[in-house]
Amino acid sequence: QKEVEQNSGPLSVPEGAIASLNCTYSDRGSQSFFWYRQYSGKSPELIMSIYSNGDKEDGRFTAQLNKASQYVSLLIRDSQPSDSATYLCAVKMSGGSWGKLQFGAGTQVVVTP
Amino acid sequence: EAQVTQNPRYLITVTGKKLTVTCSQNMNHEYMSWYRQDPGLGLRQIYYSMNVEVTDKGDVPEGYKVSRKEKRNFPLILESPSPNQTSLYFCASSGRSGTDTQYFGPGTRLTVL
Numbered sequence: 001q002k003e004v005e006q007n008s009g010p011l012s013v014p015e016g017a018i019a020s021l022n023c024t025y026s027d028r029g030s031q032s033f034f035w036y037r038q039y040s041g042k043s044p045e046l047i048m049s050i051y052s053n054g055d056k057e058d059g060r061f062t063a064q065l066n067k068a069s070q071y072v073s074l075l076i077r078d079s080q081p082s083d084s085a086t087y088l089c090a091v092k093m094s095g096g097s098w099g100k101l102q103f104g105a106g107t108q109v110v111v112t113p
Numbered sequence: 114e115a116q117v118t119q120n121p122r123y124l125i126t127v128t129g130k131k132l133t134v135t136c137s138q139n140m141n142h143e144y145m146s147w148y149r150q151d152p153g154l155g156l157r158q159i160y161y162s163m164n165v166e167v168t169d170k171g172d173v174p175e176g177y178k179v180s181r182k183e184k185r186n187f188p189l190i191l192e193s194p195s196p197n198q199t200s201l202y203f204c205a206s207s208g209r210s211g212t213d214t215q216y217f218g219p220g221t222r223l224t225v226l
Contacts, residue, residue, distance in 0.1 A: 043203055043217035100171055105155035
């Protein structure tokens with residue numbers, strides 16, 4: 001079982017709609033969670049970080065965290081063609097491996113005009 | 114300009130020929146990390162460093178070495194490269210491993226023949 005799992009997609013979203021991305025993780029002690037966006041051929045860039053249960057909003061992006069259920073999600077509102085990219089969920093490991101960061105395989109999002 | 118630089122950006126080499134990929138950051142970051150990215154597998158952490166002279170293994174350290182003699186530099190060494198190390202490599206840095214944004218370098222595409 002992978003430690004961080006995401007649906008690979010592609011997730012096709014009409015322009016203006018909401019894109020919903022999900023991520024589950026296995027390390028129950030994890031406390032730090034991140035969403036990165038990666039355009040094709042480019043390096044990942046951080047778009048959201050979340051540490052507490054609940055929602056965190058930043059512009060058109062909302063991250064949701066539920067530690068009891070061990071999932072973190074990302075909503076992209078009013079999706080734009082420029083949002084077409086691969087979205088990577090990352091989870092910082094707990095305990096003795098607290099420097100380790102585990103990434104999911106990523107979900108490809110395609111926003112269609 | 115705050116940045117993480119990697120060299121070379123592209124490298125084609127042959128099995129067994131030692132190589133080093135350099136990584137340098139100008140943000141005085143404590144934490145640095147190396148990842149490899151392969152299709153369908155996402156980003157996998159190779160090694161990370163919490164500070165000078167402090168390094169630890171990530172998920173896929175076999176066949177790689179690192180050193181952290183200076184805060185700004187974190188080279189990745191492949192002593193005897195093999196074809197299964199053909200991949201896209203990213204270096205990243207952050208102020209603190211758990212809560213700070215990780216800034217990624219532009220990537221190094223390595224092909225081992």
